[in-house]
Amino acid sequence: MTLEPLLEINDLCLEYRQNDLVIPVLDRVNLSLAPGKTLGLIGESGCGKTSLAMAVMGLAKSARITGDIRFNGVELTGLKEKELAKFRWNRIALVFQNSQEVFNPVITVGEQVAETLIRHLGLNRAVASQQTASLFKQAGLEPVWQNAYAHQLSGGMRQRVLIAMAVACSPDLLIVDEPFTALDPAAASAMADLIVTLQQHLGFAMILISHAMPAIARMTENIVTLYAGQVIEAGPTQAVLADPCHPYTRGLINACPEFYGYKDLWGIAGTPPSPGSVSGCPFCPRCVQHGPNCSTRRPPLVEAGKSRQVACHKGGITTVLEARGLEKTFDLNGTAVKAVHQADITIKFGEVVALVGPSGSGKSTLAHLLVALEIPDKGRVIFQGTPLTDNRATSCMNGMQLVFQDPTQAVSPRLTVLEAVREPLDIMGWKTQQDRDEKALAALPLVHLSRDTGFLNQPCHALSGGQRQRVSVARALVTDPVLLIADEITAMLDPSAQAHLLRMLKGLQHKQGFSMLFISHDIHLTRKIADRAYVLDQGKIVAKGAGYEVFESTDPSEITFKIQRRV
Template sequence: MKKELLKVKDLKISYFLDSEVKEAVKGVSFTLYEGETIGIIGESGSGKTSIAMSIMGLLTNAKIEGKIIYDGIKFNTLRQKELNRYRWNEVAIVFQNRLDVLNPVLTIREQIEEVLKKHTMKSKGDIKKRVKELFSMVNLEEKWLSSYAHELSGGMRQKVLIAMALSCNPKLLIIDEPTSSLDVLSKREIINLLKSIQKKNNISMLVISHELPVIQELTTKVEVLYLGHILEEGLTRDLINNPMHVYTRGLINSSCDINVYKELWGISPKINLKSGNGCPFYQRCVQASKECTQKLPRLSYISIERKVACNKGGIVTILETKDLSKAFKSHGSKIYACKNVSINVKAGEVAALIGASGSGKTTTAKIISGFLKSDSGSIYFEGKEIHGCEAMRKIHGIQIIFQDPFSAINGDFTVEKAVKEPLEILNIGSEEERKAMVKKALQDVQMPFDNEGLDIRCNTLSGGERQRISIARSLVMKPKLLIADEITSMLDPSTKANILRLLKGLQNEKGFSMLFITHDLPLARKIADKVYVMNRGSIVEEGNALEIFNKPKCQYTKKLFKECFHMTV
């Protein structure tokens, strides 16, 4: 059994800024074992560096509560003189690579020697020998020892900082943003160097970074930090491939290194920093409820090796279909349009249903939205089984945008009438409230919403404009799930791009889930988080969009991608 090396328990850090007290870390707990590497990720200002500096005892003008236990010793109760016995010798830090970290008036040799003089009993000769060993270890030529910090490149300075941290053979290495501001080649060199050092010396590492590829390569476990709270914890590979907190998913979706095909939208901005007694993330969460404004979630296990701090137990499932089947009779034979189709769409997720024409995609969409009755199977919306159009007949339910914007809306309707119709049918709101809702929906889709714009007849609009009206008609019902059935297939490339950007922007802003049905594979690759591949009525492959598009397993999927992307699979 591995030995606990570092245990952080209920750590709280507050800074005193003039007359104001700012809480930077709020009850963080985690354990690091010998030889283990843990990553801490989060947006700027989440408290990552504060945790690192508190472990080292380097914070000033701050109040630290909770426990920081290193190898059985309560670090945060030690005086500075006692802490100095452990700094560098037992625990060392590689500071974030900035020019002001290194002394500008001392040579690199003098700065490394200074660490060895202060923290070891080595002779002058042994110190000089150790400095050369360290430079060799980090792949730097000895000629740079007589240089000053400003004479080195960013990558070389980072190597010097690593050499200094390793000078006294520590058991624990804290690394703060090891590759920030470095070019691609320097990043690779630093990552390989740290991996080699960790493997060779079995050093435990705490890696702080906002660069997910660094975390992927250097760590085995990850803590996800937001405004001083840990919101998710898990094994690195599992967490990045399958995030279970909305915030974690947002961080991953914001990484262009991981999402090489998709547009980068980031997480919707916060309204303010105060969360009261509730969840710190609720103002930006796509599945927040009233409970989230009042109740602070606890970090709890949801599976082996996975913890999430969420009042709903992680990202909830908005839509689930189980074994949907529908057959039609043709010339005396039974043809399955969909057979045992099972689909799962989570809150705020874009799931693409792809396949050739006639594969059963639209039939599946019609069954889910209630326009067609299935022969067998069941549909669950927010955990409750639904029948027919009941989820379409309410605010915060399911809405669908059809392929043909010309036949989807009565051309004789005014824009106002077309968008307002579902509100009138369902008797939602007063006349004044309906008009306000229509104007807001039109504003969202970037269409005129003054009186003149409201009175335009739909038959005078272009295809792209009509599709915007179709989107507004759906959004006026504030859906939690939007089904988009080949909505760009009849549009020119420029209009298609504008509609897609508009829809994805609205989805990111409002947080609704989307089932995006298309045979346009490049489009699906651009927008999807998850992919379902359909052929002859059945789902033949499903999974994370990046994995499916990069490494398809099904022969039918390989055939599709080979034809479309000219892939060698």
């Protein structure tokens, strides 16, 4: 049964004006919340989350607001202050971001809670005082703390007082703004427990504004992502966290240390624009898959699957490569050896996908099938929407490139460094010789190789293993690939060279935004960079999912075991 919304926001715009200066904050925001349900509001600082809360509370008094905020069927925008005051705290309450400044420093915190009861429920002081003691208990505080001043309380205790104050009048809607900020993990967990218990007991609907993704995952049914004052994604929390549609939401999730405790975190490249400062998609300057329309037309928020919405001209994160039902059997002296069996793989724009498995599990064969170096017995590979039947995707600009485990396999030892890096462009006859030289020279510093004439003229056989592998990566990068497949490229390097190469590769991927399939038997190395992962064993994909699910699944030793027992 679908519940009538308690809160419905339509086309909400909010801006501040200072003299002739207009500062837009919220831009055509739509959302709804049913009674008793919880909505998570996520986004980087400055995206408009707190302004939205203030608008719903009727506290954004100096702002110019257009659009609708309907609460229980009553339109709140345009109400006179006297009418609004009937809703504020009685029906809609806000737990402010924890700060000493929220409190009056010269009045005890108990008196401040009691004042709320006196003013909004009309209680006399004696009853309000009794009620305050009860609220303190509900919030997990001994009533004796009523007599304290705000500066005498810890951050966690002040947060509890703010919650006691907000639920004092039994509101139908509670907005909680960053309740876990500045709390240590134990205090944050206790705070989440308290809010959940109070909600179960009092039955209010809740908007939870938080950067804490695990709390959002635990406490909310639905999620809304705000970016530069606009809603860019909305949907059921579990579905959004497991498979975000918008590249920005994915970036927020991938930067979450609680999910990816072992991974090097990189954050989202670039910074958000000021709301209203761009005419097209506000995420365009940071988006790895932006297209021609993106900088000029704002994408509308449209349906993107069951109960999901996304604002993206491409319908959300697009798929770069998709392999379905790949099969490959080799005939070894009359013996049929199944190298790859029913393999399905999807790689999306801008993500790092790991393919892990023991030596001989079929990883390299699968990589060769993906780039059409081998033809599958069954199944198909689709690259950028086109079925792959030959090597066209690997011999063009903006295609895909495979970097081999052994650089001597790919690079002729007789070529000089410059010739080796330039060779893919020479083969495809890209532009002029001078353009090709310039492109090759530009790729060398990306992989931390010198552009000195002496080094450029060195034959590749005179390079160290690490240098040769960097030349291989530079050869791939000169073609500006949208997908890089790195097949055990660190396997022949010492640990220090491995670490340097891995960080360099991830740094390039982060900056340039290409997708990467990182193939390795080394689970410890792989999980430093993988957003998602597939585990291959005896030619079959035996596990897949987000990096944190696969590498920290219920039985991670199973993955390690599968790999170690055959290495």
